[in-house]
Amino acid sequence: MGGADGRLPHLGARLDEYGEGPAVRALEERCAGLLGKPAALFFHKGVVAQQAALLAHGERTGRTTVALHPKSHIALDEEDAIERLTPLRLRRTGPDHRPFNAAELAAVREPLAAVSVELPLRRAAFQGNGWEELGAISGWCRERAVPLHLDGARLWEVQPWLGRPLADIAGLADTVYVSFYKGLGGLGGCVLAGPVDLIEATRAWRTRFGGNLYTAFPLVVTALDGIERHLPRMGAYHEHAKALAVALAGVDGLRVNPGVPHGNSFQLLWDAPADRLETVLRRLAGDEGIWLAGRVGATPVPGWSSTEVSVGDATLAWDLRDVADLCARVLQAARTA
Incomplete structure (x- = not known):
């Protein structure tokens, strides 16, 4: 990691404290720009970031059901956290071996707080929805005023296959989460990006879930380094x-x-x-x-x-x-x- 001398270029920045500091601010602004969103907020874990996003969507819609894939990380790999810790309930849709499509989403008849699409879907062999299918899902959601959330834990990695700028992909959704420790090689952490008011609403949930760390500096500087080194x-x-x-x-x-x-x-x-x-x-x-x-x-x-x-x-x-x-x-x- 780092430059020619092995040092991370942001090591000289002042340490962040409780989510505030020049390095974390630079990371949030960098990701908001890459994803074409007005705001972004650092989280220590994607589990917390995505629960915060879906809770904020639920508060705005007044609904509690989230449609997602049965093999998604939220549904399969989090010990049922979202249903144990929040009022949200999951509506699983689509077959196990591939991502769900717009037609399968349309078969969901109950009112939805949000739709979550994991892109790509790791437990289905890292398969993604193609560009046309993503557009169809986005259109379905917007016609019904249902927020669309992108679980983009590996969004950086799937962008070349989709052949569209990151901002265009993220632009199909209301909120998007991206990770720093997979293809980018950071120590951990992620950001949630979206509208200013909704991202601000997730700050309280970040604190409620124990995610307002005293300092996240090691995670932040390695994330910035990963964006510069690995994203290209x-x-x-x-x-x-x-x-x-x-x-x-x-x-x-x-x-x-x-x-x-x-x-x-x-x-x-x-x-x-x-x-x-x-x-x-x-x-x-x-x-x-x-x-x-x-x-x-x-x-x-x-x-x-x-x-x-x-x-x-x-x-x-x-x-x-x-x-x-x-x-x-x-x-x-x-x-x-």
Whole structure:
């Protein structure tokens, strides 16, 4: 990270205190500009940022039901936080294997406080809604005065696939959340962007959820660094992910999902049991110092397992053929373990 001397360029800024300071202000203004929104607010966690956004939308609409995908992070990975801690209730729509579309959203008949779209949808192999489909969902929401929220945890990463400026993508929604510790490589944190009055309304929820940190300086300066260093490279990461997917699809016993990645990440399916694959991967990490994949998941197909592939600077340093050969070796070892 950082410049030629290894230092982060914003380290000399005064520390922020309780969300106020030059570095955090610079980060919020930078993100608001990139996303084409009037205001942005730093949060330490996306879980808190998105609950705050949806609560603010619910307060304005006087409704409590939020439509979202059943495999979205809010619905699947937060221990039911939003329904345990707030009056909001979730209306899951769409199939497990892909994002929902406008027609499936239109089948929801109950009054909605908001619609949340995770873009891309990690648990469905990092697939995103295409530009036309996003426009249709946005149009449906606006015709009915239903706020649209974008869960953009990986919005930076999917922008090259959509082929539109970040501000155009964010402009389809009323609010958008973006993360700093995934493709941007920051230590953590995120911002929520949207209209000034709504973003101001989320400040109180940030405090209520314990998110008004005494200082977030390490998170803020690494986020600023990530925007400068990694955001301009998202196109290169996407192109490499597409080329890597082609190389891996050529290995017998491997499948890539989706066939053409929508961002810098995709799902890799292995014709080997999850427990055996995990054992081989951990042995590879310990013996050779190569971290090929993290979580290994079972699939509905008996004997097959899945991992995630994410392309960043470290991946760019690997030859595509070498990665394919390594995966073939790991697969063979897992099959015979």
